[in-house]
Amino acid sequence: MKHLAALNKYFIQNKWRLILGLLFTAISIVFSVFQPIMVRQIFDLLSHNLDEYRLLENTPLSGIFKGSFSQILAFYGVSILIFALLSGFFLFLQRQTLIVMSRHIEYGLKNEIYQHYQRLDLNFFKMHRTGDLMSRITEDVSRVRMYVGPAIMYASRTLFLIVIIIYLMIDVNPLLTLYTLSPLPFLAITIYYVNRIIHKKSERIQAQLSGITSIAQESYSGIRVIKSYVQEEASTKHFEEASEAYKQSSISLAKTDALFQPAMALMIGLSVILTIFIGGLQVIAGNITVGNLAEFVIYVNMLMFPFFSIGMVASMIQRAAASQQRINEFLQIKPDITDTAGAKPVAINGEVRLDAVTFTYPHTGITAIKDFNLHIKPGEKIAVIGRTGSGKSTLAQLLIRMYDPQQGKILMGGADIRQIPLENLRSQISYVPQDVFLFSDTVANNIRFGDPVADLAKVQQAARQASVEKDILGFNEGFETAIGERGVTLSGGQKQRISIARALIKNPQLLIFDDCLSAVDARTEKEIIGNLYAYLKDKTAIIITHRIFALFEFDKIIVMDEGRIAEAGTHEELLSLNGYYAELYARQQSGDEEPLTE
């Protein structure tokens, strides 16, 4: 329950809805209890006056008696109807306030979680599965909503009804009240347990359903592999097995559901029988009137749903508390990479300095960068090469402060990057990642991601500089072509170049390209580099690559090995060293690039 306290701030934000909702609930209930009271009065009126009526039968007075009786009955009928309408109206207002409040809280909570996800470090995303992140923002929030809306609505209704009705019942006859109410707690407990069973079964069905969906999804995506390996039958069998398990669970849930309603009816029936039996005896004994008995029967029926909802509300709250606990777990994680106190914006001029930087990935303990020193002057073009796993991408990640080094420091424009506000730092660096990601949007908007206010001319220019304009113009709708999820309609090289265009449109002083030309052919590569050369003229560029760009005049080439600089210098200097670089160059010249991807 303590986990749900995190939601109190939302209740405070929505206090007027909550207060009004509770008020409407109370008013609606007050109107609803007039019905049994009036029924009692009708019954008593009839039973008291029926003997007199029989005496007057066949006399001229009988007509007058009948007429006034009918008028009284009509009056009660209309009154009951009016009270029912009033009660219904306030019930409507109750839902309009409490359920609307729950939707506002759901909206607020979803946004809070989403914003928090946005602030968290890469590490967090590496350590948690996407499915888990998704389910906390969707399913868990839905369960929490059941607490802040329906559970509060039912609980308040139940509380008001039980208090008012039990008060009225005790006022008539305490003993009969005790007998009548005795089966109801069992009803509440039964509902609680049955609800839990139903919930567990539904959860299993839900999990099986998502299993079936992913089997189907995977087989559609991998249909070529399935067909070429003639595995259609095995794939169908796999699906059938999952479907069969789902069917069995669904049938089992249907059985429990089917038992639920009759069991409820039985409990209600028992209470009514008990009321009539004990109440009948009380009427004979002269302790209560026939009207009281009729009133009691209605009270018992009115109490059924509240008692039924006690069990329901209890399990709703239990589930919401478990979900909120899961949500709180994430909300309480603090990002490690944040703005430090006193951080001041700095104009990044392209100068980068790494001073004895050592970095170890926290959750794997792999030291990817070791005692690393480097000085890049404004406007320099640096190539970083090295074997897979030598730490090249990690170096790029450190520069944009996705991680902070454990030792040493990184300076830009003379300031330690930990002393620069994150937004200020990242907005002045363009980073093209190794694994391209394009959003499900148009080509133009994907490029515009680097500069949201850029006009079409600017977008076209960036595309031209990234040598992808011709490809884009070849699409049916040009720059307005929609890209599917993860850019499925584009080739790997096209995606890479759109991603480069996105970086260029930002027009920063410092650009980092992380092996982002791997999917283009040699001719396109040549063209891109030619275009980039002009674009990068006064800018600082760090190009991480597997290949040596003979065309590009790098100011410095850094060869990395196990997180350290193994060799550094210009193309000529490195060749004369006759080390790793020279060997790599020789291999590339002969067309054999294998050693690089060992």
Ligand SMILES: Nc1ncnc2c1ncn2[C@@H]1O[C@H](COP(=O)(O)OP(=O)(O)OP(=O)(O)O)[C@@H](O)[C@H]1O
């Ligand atoms: N997110 C991460 N968490 C933990 N360890 C990582 C992570 N990313 C990389 N590593 C490890 O750090 C080391 C350096 O990896 P990095 O990706 O920087 O190499 P790289 O030179 O860029 O390789 P490639 O050329 O294949 O991209 C490797 O041993 C790798 O396993």
